[in-house]
Amino acid sequence: GNSVTQMEGPVTLSEEAFLTINCTYTATGYPSLFWYVQYPGEGLQLLLKATKADDKGSNKGFEATYRKETTSFHLEKGSVQVSDSAVYFCALSDGGATNKLIFGTGTLLAVQP
Amino acid sequence: EAGVAQSPRYKIIEKRQSVAFWCNPISGHATLYWYQQILGQGPKLLIQFQNNGVVDDSQLPKDRFSAERLKGVDSTLKIQPAKLEDSAVYLCASSLAGSSSYEQYFGPGTRLTVT
Numbered sequence: 001g002n003s004v005t006q007m008e009g010p011v012t013l014s015e016e017a018f019l020t021i022n023c024t025y026t027a028t029g030y031p032s033l034f035w036y037v038q039y040p041g042e043g044l045q046l047l048l049k050a051t052k053a054d055d056k057g058s059n060k061g062f063e064a065t066y067r068k069e070t071t072s073f074h075l076e077k078g079s080v081q082v083s084d085s086a087v088y089f090c091a092l093s094d095g096g097a098t099n100k101l102i103f104g105t106g107t108l109l110a111v112q113p
Numbered sequence: 114e115a116g117v118a119q120s121p122r123y124k125i126i127e128k129r130q131s132v133a134f135w136c137n138p139i140s141g142h143a144t145l146y147w148y149q150q151i152l153g154q155g156p157k158l159l160i161q162f163q164n165n166g167v168v169d170d171s172q173l174p175k176d177r178f179s180a181e182r183l184k185g186v187d188s189t190l191k192i193q194p195a196k197l198e199d200s201a202v203y204l205c206a207s208s209l210a211g212s213s214s215y216e217q218y219f220g221p222g223t224r225l226t227v228t
Contacts, residue, residue: 004155043117043222044156044206046216089156099144101217104155
């Protein structure tokens with residue numbers, strides 16, 4: 001079945017460091033791919049998405065490129081801030097009869113000043 | 114625009130007791146989802162409604178979990194009787210429609226602790 005694997009955390013970085021959180025997926029067909037973020041005490045929010053191969057999703061300085069050949073959707077940011085501290089979830093939707101999201105286990109990012 | 118509302122935010126019960134969670138989606142959203150998020154895991158879909166009809170409940174433990182969405186707006190999720198392994202955050206989400214073109218908006222969740 002469809003699944004998402006993302007790197008385990010926590011990831012601890014200093015402010016202005018470069019961020020990469022790895023995400024790979026297994027799916028039949030052509031899924032849509034998402035990154036969600038959960039800030040402390042808040043609900044899940046969509047950060048960015050990509051719906052087809054080679055698409056790049058971007059938002060708030062974060063980027064991820066849909067790589068079909070490597071079945072990956074790695075999240076990157078060039079310079080993290082303390083306010084980026086949160087849990088990040090990679091997810092896919094297979095676009096079938098339902099819009100069910102299948103999530104990875106989440107990666108906790110802690111940015112230190 | 115008001116977001117997805119859930120209540121209560123926290124609930125502690127003993128095993129074998131019953132509990133119910135309530136969700137009010139964003140106005141006009143036809144599709145409503147309930148997810149279960151166990152500590153250290155990503156959310157897992159329990160049930161999806163399109164208006165007041167069930168689209169997918171394949172991962173809902175139907176011997177103890179039930180959900181309804183009367184009139185296609187608010188929804189309740191019930192657990193009866195609860196087990197220790199039901200301790201989790203229960204997330205409600207809604208979207209305009211059921212295709213992946215439409216973003217799912219999540220509520221703050223209800224944290225359930227079963228002792």
